[in-house]
Amino acid sequence: MSETLDNDATKKLLGFEYQKLVALEYCLNAQNGEYVFIECFGDVQYGNESIEVKHHEGDKNLTSNSVDVWKTLKNLVVEYDKLKSNDRFILHTTQNVPKDSIFNNWNSLKKDAKYKILKDHNISTTSKVFKDEIFGKKISKTDLLVILDKFVIFSGEPKVDEKLVQLKKHATFKLIHDDLKSAALGVLHQWIVEKAIDNSNKWEINITDFNSDLQFSLSKFTKDYVPFPSVRESERNDENLVKGYRFIEKLGAISLRNNDLHQAFQDYVRSEEAYEEILKINPTLKNNVIKYEEEISSSLKSEKSAALYQLSNFSFIDNSHIKKSQEVYFRCINNPHNEIIGFNGTQRFFRNGRIQNINETTDFEWLYKETDL
Secondary structure, three states: OOOOOOOOHHHHHHHHHHHHHHHHHHHHHOOOOOEEEEOOOOOEEEOOEEEEEEOOOOOOEOOOOOHHHHHHHHHHHHOHHHHOOOOEEEEEEOOEOOOOOOOOOHHHOOHHHHHHHHHHOOOOHHHHHHHHHHOOOOOOHHHHHHHHHHEEEEOOOOOHHHHHHHHHOOHHHOOOOHHHHHHHHHHHHHHHHHHHHHOOOOOEEEHHHHHHHHHHHHHOOOOOOEEOOOOOOOOOOHHHHHOOOHHHHHHHOOOOOHHHHHHHHHHHHHHHHHHHHHHHHOHHHHHHHHHHHHHHHHHHHHHHHHHHHHOOHHHHOOOHHHHHHHHHHHHHHHOOOOOOOOEEOOOHHHHHHHHHHHHHHOOOOOOOOHHHO
16 A cells, blocks of 8 residues: 555554654653643643643744634633743744744744734634634633743754753763663653653653653663563463464474473463563664564574475375474574574573564474475
């Protein structure tokens, strides 16, 4: 498929991820005893500042009729009673302000000048509904002037990919190897997301807690590796062998004993659990596992191909091809295993579990067939 459906879901999701990165940056720069709020008093609230975060792809300009500005001001008017204690209202946008925009040099203007510019502007139909509310009866001119006095625009801010690069250069990550900074950043990103899960009614980041957990979470990245996650082996259950797993059927085809089938199943389950733990550390580590599996898959094919030279047509008459299939299997699971890139202490069960996963999800089979000759 070369074309996607027409929707902007990805762009909206990217905008929300950008908002969380901006919030993370405030967390990294905040002090113990302070708080950062997300989606509570605007997109981000830090101290006495309320920040609206807007992300745009490409070279987009913040024009005189920009919905981002007019809607933000409308929201400030509507929610003024809840926000009036703030010292500053910030529009954080990746857009640039062109010279012909009424918002050019906005931050240098006095509140009365801002008021007159907005009031006199011949607004577009798209933003007219917001202007009508701003200059309607919901707020007095005095209070509106207070809002405009506090309202500033941070334009030309780094886009999401640039923000990621910028955050990796933050002093917090200076002792972490470049190859591990994405993983370290992912841990803090996930920490922030979990605070929303803990209390969906108030997405609050306690910076004292954040800094305390940050030291523990990042300590494992100050070395040249991430410790491999520990996963215990579950109890043996004979029912697992009759649940229709393809890799169990393929192992049954080469007449493996039940004990070996159970071990294969245990390795498979443990590797799946470890894989989930790896993604929790940072989803970007998935690429390292994919490369690891590609190497395993190549090794399996090489082992099976090499042993094929010891078979003949007669091997399928005396069934010695089954024994040779068994030998290849045990050689593959007993061979020395490699580390996953970026990890230390990769366990054998994980490599063997990925072997079973490859058998579960691909057409690879242990059993030789006459067509292989």
